[in-house]
Amino acid sequence: MRMVDIIAKKRDGKELTKEEIEFFIKGYTNGDIPDYQASSFAMATYFQDMTDNERAYLTMAMVESGDQIDLSNIEGIKVDKHSTGGVGDTTTLVLAPLVAALDVPVAKMSGRGLGHTGGTIDKLEAVNGFHVEITEDEFINLVNKDKVAVIGQTGNLTPADKKLYGLRDVTGTVNSIPLIASSIMSKKIAAGADAIVLDVKTGAGAFMKTIEDSELLAHAMVKIGNNVGRNTMAIISDMSQPLGRAIGNGLEVKEAIETLKGEGPEDLNELVLTLGSQMVVLAKKANTLEEAREKLQEVIKNGKALEKFRVFLENQGGDGSVVDDVTKLPQAKYTFEVEAQESGYVSNIVADEIGVASMLLGAGRATKDDIIDLAVGLVLNKKVGDKVEKGESLVTIYANQEDVKNVKDKILKNITVSDKQVVPTLIHKVITD
Ligand code: URA
Ligand code: CA
Numbered sequence: 319m320r321m322v323d324i325i326a327k328k329r330d331g332k333e334l335t336k337e338e339i340e341f342f343i344k345g346y347t348n349g350d351i352p353d354y355q356a357s358s359f360a361m362a363t364y365f366q367d368m369t370d371n372e373r374a375y376l377t378m379a380m381v382e383s384g385d386q387i388d389l390s391n392i393e394g395i396k397v398d399k400h401s402t403g404g405v406g407d408t409t410t411l412v413l414a415p416l417v418a419a420l421d422v423p424v425a426k427m428s429g430r431g432l433g434h435t436g437g438t439i440d441k442l443e444a445v446n447g448f449h450v451e452i453t454e455d456e457f458i459n460l461v462n463k464d465k466v467a468v469i470g471q472t473g474n475l476t477p478a479d480k481k482l483y484g485l486r487d488v489t490g491t492v493n494s495i496p497l498i499a500s501s502i503m504s505k506k507i508a509a510g511a512d513a514i515v516l517d518v519k520t521g522a523g524a525f526m527k528t529i530e531d532s533e534l535l536a537h538a539m540v541k542i543g544n545n546v547g548r549n550t551m552a553i554i555s556d557m558s559q560p561l562g563r564a565i566g567n568g569l570e571v572k573e574a575i576e577t578l579k580g581e582g583p584e585d586l587n588e589l590v591l592t593l594g595s596q597m598v599v600l601a602k603k604a605n606t607l608e609e610a611r612e613k614l615q616e617v618i619k620n621g622k623a624l625e626k627f628r629v630f631l632e633n634q635g636g637d638g639s640v641v642d643d644v645t646k647l648p649q650a651k652y653t654f655e656v657e658a659q660e661s662g663y664v665s666n667i668v669a670d671e672i673g674v675a676s677m678l679l680g681a682g683r684a685t686k687d688d689i690i691d692l693a694v695g696l697v698l699n700k701k702v703g704d705k706v707e708k709g710e711s712l713v714t715i716y717a718n719q720e721d722v723k724n725v726k727d728k729i730l731k732n733i734t735v736s737d738k739q740v741v742p743t744l745i746h747k748v749i750t751d
Contacts, residue, residue, distance in 0.1 A: 321345065321355045328362040336375045343379035347478045353485055360482070360491040368496035373538065374545040376496070380504035383478035387427065387454070389510035392461050394423045395601045398511035399593055400502065402535075405523040405673035406560035410438045411574035412582070412590045413597070415627035418466035419617040422601040425461045426468045427509045431690075434523075434673030434682050436567060439470060444568035444647055444692040448636030466630045475508045499538035503546075513549040513600040515593055516540070520746060521558030523669025529554065529746055536749045544751045549600055554747040555589055559667040559702050562586035566681040566695015568647040569716060575641050578624045585701070585744050591615070592745055648693035650716035656729045661708045664700045666734040672696065675728040679717050694718055696729070702742040706735060 319341045327334060342359060345351035368376065389396050397417075401407055414424045428450070431437030442448050450470040452460070460467035479501050486492045506514050516539055519525065520532035536552035543550025562583040564573035576582045577590060595610035604610035617623045628638035640646045676682060680691035697714045700706050713729050715722050 321351050321359075325355060325358050325362055328359060328366055331366045333369050334372055334375075336371075339372060339375040340379045343376070343383055343478045346481065347383045356482065357485055357489045357491070360486055360489060360494070360497065363497060364491045364494040367494075370541055370545060373496050373500055373542050377500040377503045377507065377542050378546055380476050380478045380482075380500060381508045384475050384508065385473035386508045387473065387475070387510040389425050389458070389461075389512075391458050392423050392425055394421070395512045396423050396425055396510060397513045397515060397597045397600045398426070398506055398509065399515045399517065399597060400506055401517040402502070402519050402525050404519040404557035404561060405434060405669040405676075406562055406565035406570065407436075407519075407557075408441070408562050408564065408570040408573050408577070408586055409517065409590055409593065411441060411571065412577045412586070413594055414466050414468070415578065415630050416590065416614060416617065416623045417594050417597050417601070418464070418630070419622045419626040420598055420603050420613055421465055422598055422603055423461050424466040425457065425510065426466075427471060428468050429471055430683070432683050432686060434670060434677050436565075436570070436682060438468065440690060440692070441567045441570050441574075442468065442631075442636070444571050445631050445636040445640055446646065448631055448634055450634065452634065460633050464626070464629050464633060466626065467633065476504045479504050495534050495538050498535060499542055503539055503542045507546065507548060511548060514543050514551075515596045515600065516550065516552035517589070517593055518552050518554050519557035520554050521556055521669060522671075523560060523673060524557040533747060533749070536747070540749055540751055550751075551596055551600070552749040553592060553596070553745055554749065555592075556742060556744050556746065557669050559742065560669050560672055560698065561589065563698045563701070564695065565672065565676045565698075566679070566716065567690065567692040568649075569695040569697060571640070571647055572644045575624070575627070575644055578618065578627055578641075580618045583701075585742075588744055648691075650693040650695075650718055652715075652717045652720060652722075654715040654717065654722050654726070655711040656713040656715065656726050658700075658706045658708055658710050658712050658735055659730065660735050661706065662735040662737050663739040664702050664704050664706055664712070664733060665736040665738065665740050666732075667698065667702055668732040671728060671732040672698075675725050675732070678725050678728065679715065679719070679722070691718055700733075703740060705739075
């Protein structure tokens, strides 16, 4: 087999075989196939697309290019939730203990954040002592004992994807549905998921800016998952404005605790119940979505979800008493209010730009090695659709610096107040196979 023939076949729009796709991924991973051929292949795929079979083969070839986490010693169906990323996305912090409280095993491998989207591990590390440097055995034991644990990226997972993603980034081939879908799904499968719930974000703060593109990506991933034997479903949720009110690591932990007590922001609460119900059904802990939702609401009400969060934090070295006293989280030295310049209704809050504003305070990383400030960030006092009077606070800034003029300016530029009230949509679509 020769790579040049595989490239030409894709260029001409013909369907590749499993063997041809495996030949490419194996050869590219071990260095036999050079970057220039892989980049040509990616470009041909960008223009010619891939069939459902090709997408499934590519995904599994990437899964098999490196280590795979073996979660077979964990009892029950391991359902993983994946979000395509957004601003102030606090869902994982709430969902993990919440569904674990219904005995759904949550064995989560997570990462740190880069850019304006924060990583789950960074957020959890705002809890004093909490760490994710545990062995795979400890990880599995914790999930069996208490149903929830988070481990940092271990092993050499999907090296083919790492290499190919890096190449796509510099060859104009990131934005290809089959390549994005196989990239994301390969990582979830290598991390051991039996079933997958996808939260595909759409809007300014998301990777996919339009509902049409988000829908294409969601369908592609759901199809791949189901074709390779992992029960998969997706929802398309709004990321035109940030999710919830808090943006920033410690602030989001506080928001998660409030949500686990049933006192969180409406949108975050609704998203968590929607995703959580799907997870509970996929894990076969409820028969219908309605039953699942009721059970989730019950463990919020009776305190079991919050208690699960405490146990989870303590199992991994964290100070579980933060759930009773959120002032134990890192506290910023200063707060500032961003006041509305006119009266009306908030009609737009540009998610990615608000994310950048929070990064200017030190809440996010510009490069991989940056150290982030876990105390700083933003709290939105108004969300899209809310009425506001001139002079009222739109946003509270939590900072460790006295001069926040650039942050204030950026926020004001990216929140629109107008005469007409718009009603935001949170969940645009639910996609099953
Ligand atoms: N995120 C991924 O993990 N892979 C892609 O290809 C794009 C976004
Ligand atoms: Ca939030």
